[in-house]
Amino acid sequence: MTTDTREPIRDLQRALERLGHSPGPVDGLWGPRTARALKSLLAANGRAAILSTPEPLPWIAEAKTALGRHELRDRSWLMAWLKRDGRSLGDPAKNPWCGDFVETCIRVALPDEPLLGALGSNPYWARNWLLFGQEVSPIPGAVLVFARGSGGHVGFAMGQDGTHFHVLGGNQSDAVTVARSRSPDPRRALARDRPTRIETLPQMKPGGFLTSTNEA
Incomplete structure (x- = not known):
């Protein structure tokens, strides 16, 4: 095999x-x-030109190619990886790059996906990802947007436990990780997704991942 x-x-x-x-x-x-x-x-061939994503979800597959990369130890590698969609915020060791990470995954995997308004002009600001797709209940691969004071954090939903989401993202403790994360207020993080999938977010055990430090 x-x-x-x-x-x-x-x-x-x-x-x-x-x-x-x-x-x-x-x-x-x-x-x-x-x-x-x-x-x-x-x-x-006369079919609607709507691309059904293969398994695993292509933007998650892209994200996983950078899993474990650290902004200091792998600085040059990460800078090149983040530029694959044609643009980048810059040095991940000097900038909050969670939005850059999400944009790279979406742009490379879904080149025709529209990023409208402020999201198109500045996808590096985490809260601008509130403009992506449409609001959904959290599902695997959906974009999760967290409030962080006046800033925010953004990543991809992978699972949840009783108190936290399990998030695949960049700039989580200075690296690309899957980590436990939640908003500091009682509200749940807002999930955004393309209006094409109906799934549920799997339940996961809290002990599987460290709670992340998410930089705004």
């Missing part, structure tokens, strides 16, 4: 090439060119 997790996407990329919809390099990585090629194929 193969353990190469990229092979299913390589198979898709090879098929797209054979059908005349170039996905770019056949590298097993889900990126903007592969997404556009699949959308083009669906449209050419």
